[in-house]
Amino acid sequence: MSGTRRPVGSAERRAARQTVTISFAGFNRAWAAWIGDRLERRGLRVVYLRWDAPPEVPLVDLLRGLSLAEGRVLILVSDWYFKLGPRTHEEWNAALGEVVAPDPSRFAAVSVTTAAIPAAAAVLAPADLVNIGPDEAERRLAERLDLPDAPPQDPADGRRAPRFPSAMPEVWGNVPRRNTRFTGREPLLNDAYHLLHGSEPGAGVLALYGMSGVGKTQLAAEYVYRFSSEYDVVWWINAEKRVSYRRQLAELAPKLGLSTGAEYGERLRAVRDALRRGEPFSRWLLILDGADDPDQIWDLVPTGPGHVLITSRNPQWGEHNSQLMQVPVYARDESVAFIRRRAPRLSEPDADQLAEALEDLPLLLDQTAGWLNDSDLSVEDYIALLEGGIDQDVVKVSADFPVAFQTAWSILLNKLRETVPESVDLLRLCTFFAPGFVPVRLLKDMPHDDLPEQLTGLLEDPLLWNRAINQLRQYSVVRLESHEATGEPGSASGESLYLHRMVHQIVRNDMPEPERREFIEVVRRALASADPGRATDTRLWDTYAELVPHLKHADVLKSQDTKVQRLVLNCLRYMYFAGEFSSGVKLGERALRAWRTTLGEHHPRIWELTYHYANLLRSSGDYERTEALERQAADHLRDERGDRDLDYLRAVNGLGADLWGLGRYDEALEIYQWLYPTYRDLLGEEDSRTLNALNNLGFGHRLLGHYQQALEIDEKTLESRRRLLKARHPWALMSEISYAIGLRLLGRYTEAESIQSKNVRECRLVLGSDNPQTLRSEHNLALCRLRVGDRAAAGALLTRVLERYERKLGDRHAETLAAAVSQSCFAREHGDIDQARETSESIIARYESLLIAGHPFIAGARANHALILRSVGEREHAHVLVEQALAEMTAAVGENHPYTLGCAINASALRNLVGDTEAAAELSRQTITRATETLGATHPLTLSARVAHAADLRGLRDIQQAEKVEQGALADLESTLGKQHVHTISARSRNRPYWDFEPQAT
Structure with missing residues (x-):
């Protein structure tokens, strides 16, 4: 029963206004938040009441219920407020006249729309807040609510105010x-x-x-x-x-x-x-x-x-x-409301029937209702078509979708063909890009020579192009997006269409074969035309990142076009440098299979593809497979073209890297000792291929423990790459890492740390913080910091590097395992010994599953684990394991290799610990001799052997000789590392040194 209210006195009205209830449509929540904040800053209490209008409840009853809200009711007038239900303007006019008109002081309103609203809304006397600034909007709001003209106060809790709704974020x-x-x-x-x-x-x-x-x-x-x-x-x-x-x-x-x-x-x-x-x-x-x-x-x-x-x-x-x-499908009332808004000609029963047939799936409701509104077809006839009236042999697109989408889409495509046939052509072109954001600007930017006749007009006539896009947008087939240019080389700009993956799949499957062949070739040419052609230029990686996802859907591997094939090769090269190894390997595998079929086993392009694929495969740690691939290529090319052919030399270059991964260091070094002068004679000193061979020659020496020779070669390579390329080229930065590693391995810790710190900054800038090369740079920086005595910084960095390696490359990658080895060694001495043991056991298991038997990395990991066993008191077990590691390492790399010398230092310590002092002293003495010959008398490893031998001599009660050896070692430590270096201090305290195995990941 409606009745009338007694007049509200002025004192009562002021008290009631201490609370304001804001009634708003959810669509206008930003306005409600801003208005509520401004009122609260004026001392009012605000209650937010989202307006909901269930269609089964009479509108008059809803408004009467609203009038019972606390304080004065402030309605945010918008077309959305009046659309909810949905209700007609006539219903609203009647309800507003019955409920609001008799007591207008109970309600206040502000308008946040320029759209048409019911005429009776005038009874609310809304203050217009549209197209004005925040200060004027607040003044009008306060005036409409009869608020005193007082400046708002900042809240006690210091919270930030919501942004004025018409102001965009920064x-x-x-x-x-x-x-x-x-x-x-x-x-x-x-x-x-x-x-x-x-x-x-x-x-x-x-x-x-x-x-x-x-x-x-x-x-x-x-x-x-x-x-x-x-x-x-x-x-x-x-x-x-x-x-x-x-x-x-x-x-x-x-x-x-x-x-x-x-x-x-x-x-x-x-x-x-x-x-x-x-x-x-x-x-x-x-x-x-x-x-x-x-x-x-x-x-x-x-x-x-x-x-x-x-x-x-x-x-x-x-x-x-x-x-x-x-996110579920729509509730039925949501489906009905949406359909009626999308297709006003449909009644509520029609909408309910359509929603049931389409099982409330929003995308299909949107598309179907859109064109049904423009069609004379009844909902009953449309549902009959869905149930088999067009095609009795309908198949579902996916088990996820219970509706016969193929039929629904046949109907919609027929509608598009009747209106703007070019829109179907554009849609079909889009399906040869990946679903999602489709860079259609590439179609407009490509050369338009020799296009299929039906596409020439579409791509060259802006009016026809816009008409086709607008037709697709009208039926919600696509969404138009724009992207701003960044002003940098290779930056993406222009427009993209967003194509849902379900639409993508259906349209692509619906295409006649002749058009499929023509359209896919157009997209391939568009992608090839967008290729910047310089995959090592990090400024162009944005462009390659955009192109790569579309290669599969354009089926580029079947193209005979050399420009398209060049695009594939450049994308593989980009993926190698960007560290996208897993995706690159998959693309390389598919490319090799496809091109061998179409081009033949021995086509020249096959050898170039093999090179890029092998780089990615090797970077993923599959050395045996890569070695077989490279050897097959090298053997064929040598037999066919001779040993001065550049493709042959490139295959041999890769083969040497595979041998590193297999632990066959001597064979690899022989390759690079021949390969570098061969390249130099053919191409000159300053050619990038010559420098790559020189770089690999240096790395080959380092793997064999020839640290000084490696350092000299790395320095030469670094200087040449800086001259030929640029200081921040990825290869120049890699040479800088190699040089810093060489300095560290020679005990020149301070120099190494300084260079590596600079390199880390530049790798992060150029390549990104999660690029594998950046992670390698940070890994070496952590080891440099550990060697100069900054243990806290080293430990924190080692942990971060390992976590990021595991995320980027997985826990079985060679680089990840190298970082895990370092982190485990650090934890043994400065962290959680139980964690160190668990990690070390896992490292051994992963190496054994990944590498061939007898690989030096397996022996080195066992040597490290023996030290952990020693630390937890398992002396006998540790002794047996370290002796096994020493024997295996000797067999793998020889008795004079630094790896073997390090194992010997640890083995002598364990022999001493279990009471075999004479054997310990003999081994440490032999280690000094071999280390001096290999590394020099003052190399850190040699000095560690000398300190260890002094400890063994003391165990034999040869105190005089022990003192002599110890004093000589201390003097050399002080002169090379300094009196306050951690190694010097430790030796002075007569702490026996141990050696940590460090794998040099290829």
């Missing part, structure tokens, strides 16, 4: 346009907000997961618009592939105002550091769209004070420090 990038037909999902949006804002700093990661077509991306986009006023940075990233994810994250650097150069890795590192620190912005939001494979990118998800919102079909994000929220 940084805004790649976010899809807001879907003005977005419907429902209110509980999901609210839960997402509370999960993210209620998380601890550094843990604000939420994954929205569900099947394809369920609306995960639309939900994430609506979250962005609804809550963007609480963020200073909003950045949307296509996260389907690691390479594209890294590129788009790096593009954020200039937007954050970070001072970086053009190098790809520098920008990527700077962005992650800035987000982690929360500088210059702590309120940031990243959206990782389409992240269906957590293993590809989870290690690159930023941490810090901001939030990360992920959309994925994969619930395994819950295993990677992410909160999970499942």
